Amino acid sequence: AQSVSQHNHHVILSEAxxxxxxxxxxxxxxxxxxxxxxxxxxxxxLLLKYFSGDPLVKGIKGFEAEFIKSKFSxxxxxxxxxxxxxxxxxxAVNSGGGYNKxxxxxxxxxxxHP
Amino acid sequence: KAGVTQTPRYLIKTRGQQVTLSCxxxxxxxxxxxxxxxxxxxxxxxxxxxxETQRNKGNFPGRFSGRQFSNSRxxxxxxxxxxxxxxxxxxxxxxTSGGSQETQYFGPGTRLLVL
Numbered sequence: 001a002q003s004v005s006q007h008n009h010h011v012i013l014s015e016a017x018x019x020x021x022x023x024x025x026x027x028x029x030x031x032x033x034x035x036x037x038x039x040x041x042x043x044x045x046l047l048l049k050y051f052s053g054d055p056l057v058k059g060i061k062g063f064e065a066e067f068i069k070s071k072f073s074x075x076x077x078x079x080x081x082x083x084x085x086x087x088x089x090x091x092a093v094n095s096g097g098g099y100n101k102x103x104x105x106x107x108x109x110x111x112x113h114p
Numbered sequence: 115k116a117g118v119t120q121t122p123r124y125l126i127k128t129r130g131q132q133v134t135l136s137c138x139x140x141x142x143x144x145x146x147x148x149x150x151x152x153x154x155x156x157x158x159x160x161x162x163x164x165x166e167t168q169r170n171k172g173n174f175p176g177r178f179s180g181r182q183f184s185n186s187r188x189x190x191x192x193x194x195x196x197x198x199x200x201x202x203x204x205x206x207x208x209x210t211s212g213g214s215q216e217t218q219y220f221g222p223g224t225r226l227l228v229l
Contacts, residue, residue, distance in 0.1 A: 036220075043220050046217055046218075092157075100216055101159050
């Protein structure tokens with residue numbers, strides 16, 4: 001069965017620190033990859049997505065992610081975090097088949113201290 | 115354009131009861147997917163509807179069912195509620211069911227508490 005692993009369940013950073021959240025998936029075929037964010041009290045929002053082409057994908061709010069096929073990874077990065085980035089981040093994969101079925105990782109709770 | 119809306123936002127039920135949750139997708143979106151979010155299991159796919167047909171189903175018991183109407187609005191029903199059904203139920207809509215490259219837009223969820 002397809003699965004998505006997020007290595008860090010809780011991350012605590014100070015403002016201006018760099019962020020990298022790990023994501024690995026288990027599916028060996030063509031995949032489409034997503035990062036979603038859930039701010040406190042808000043609904044899930046799309047940060048960025050990768051379908052094909054340039055493996056370095058830029059999203060909203062200064063986030064980017066790099067798809068490394070050989071490592072089955074899609075890590076999320078941000079050079080300098082802000083207090084407003086405090087949220088839960090979810091990596092997700094859709095392995096195709098013509099269905100809108102996302103497999104989510106367990107999520108990473110990020111707390112950014114001023 | 116209005117986002118995905120879900121009603122009700124909060125619900126308290128007792129074991130053995132049934133519940134119906136509603137989801138209105140973004141205008142023009144025809145695919146609706148449902149997910150269950152719990153602290154223990156995270157986000158899990160329930161099912162997807164497109165053009166009033168269930169296209170895919172996750173690993174949930176038959177007590178979980180759904181339907182989609184001609185205006186793309188969707189409902190999910192859980193019968194014979196169990197304590198473990200307490201969760202945030204999320205609805206997501208996308209333009210079509212054209213495949214895995216569709217972006218799904220999520221609603222705020224319905225938080226169900228089963229006592």
